[in-house]
Amino acid sequence: MERISEVGVAVRNLEATTRLYTQVLGATASEIMPVDQYGNRARVCRIGSTDFRLMEPATEASPLAQMVARRGDCLHHVGFQVPDVEEAIDWMKRNQVRMIDEAPRAEDGVRFAFIHPEPFNNVMYKLIEGSYDLKYIPEPAEPRDIPGRVRMERVLEVGVNVLDLEAATSLITRVFGTKPTPVITIDMYDMLITMNRIGDIDIELMASITEDGVIARSIAKIGEGMSHIAFLVANMDEALAWMKRNHIRLIDETPRHLENLRVAFVHPEGFNGVMFELIEGLHPWFDH
Structure with a gap:
């Protein structure tokens, strides 16, 4: 695990949450991405070198919709940068760690796989190879002077x-x-x-x-x-x-x-x- 590069956050309102992160925390936001393979709208808000991946269920069928309905906005996962996601998956298997994704998925310029949260005290970790192909807004969505x-x-x-x-x-x-x-x-x-x-x-x-x-x-x-x-x-x-x-x-x-x-x-x-x-x-x- 090279570093923690991403924190996933499940949200009910992507635009309102983006305003909080940009106008209060001073994050830099990406454009909203197309609906992903899980049925979520998402954008990244970057603070330092860490991406907060804000995810809003686009449909009631999205697995995230059930979580948000039950818990409201909540922390969803922690993402690790790895040099080779397939080798990382193999390492997890050799250590008897249960995977959600037995093989890598691909999206937005990266390959990734989720580790099952059960062994890790209900924390879901994500293995990420590569860098997201994102366009960042140079200033907060509604420019504001943040000291x-x-x-x-x-x-x-x-x-x-x-x-x-x-x-x-x-x-x-x-x-x-x-x-x-x-x-x-x-x-x-x-x-x-x-x-x-x-x-x-x-x-x-x-x-x-x-x-x-x-x-x-x-x-x-x-x-x-x-x-x-x-x-x-x-x-x-x-x-x-x-x-x-x-x-x-x-x-x-x-x-x-x-x-x-x-x-x-x-x-x-x-x-x-x-x-x-x-x-x-x-x-x-x-x-x-």
Whole structure:
């Protein structure tokens, strides 16, 4: 796995979600693509070097339509860039990893295959070979002055809620070739984590310390799976003020302190069900 290049997001309204990503987060949007082989309308919103693939079901028969009807907007998958998708599929099979796609699919200039989410705590991963043939709009869809210090600089982490931290860490270490951090205790969230780096983005595996911790409550409600996406910001105070000016609901009105970081969570209602974390600083658990 060379790097995390894509985050898939299931959405109910492609145009409205695009406006949020471009006007609030500072993303650069592609043109809307033709309806894909899954029956979805889609476009990419790029932040840093990561593409957020926004996908709206074009028909009620689309598999995505059932997910959106049940959960609203939600994180759908994480995409890994690989040099050869067929070799990557073969590697997964040799490691007894169940595939959705036994052979690569092709679309928009890439070859790709989906890994079944069951072994990976309900997170669906996508193997991607090549680069999408996309046309990007040079400015946000409706040009707007977004101060540089409040733009999301890049994706730092993908958060995943798990029941068994040791087993989840062991699996992605063996299959994806990551080198995890030791188990880290985060007292203010009552959880244990490991950071598992792929390229310059970490998969943050999170398990609750207690039965009524925030992770435990989330798993009891919706099961294991992707929790949030974390962005690096240049100035936390200005980023939070920008969210408030845009009427985005926050979980943390003021930043929390963690090691050498300042962190704050954006309420999922602000982005139609998808939770984002803002981070100022780089954590000390890897050498940067």
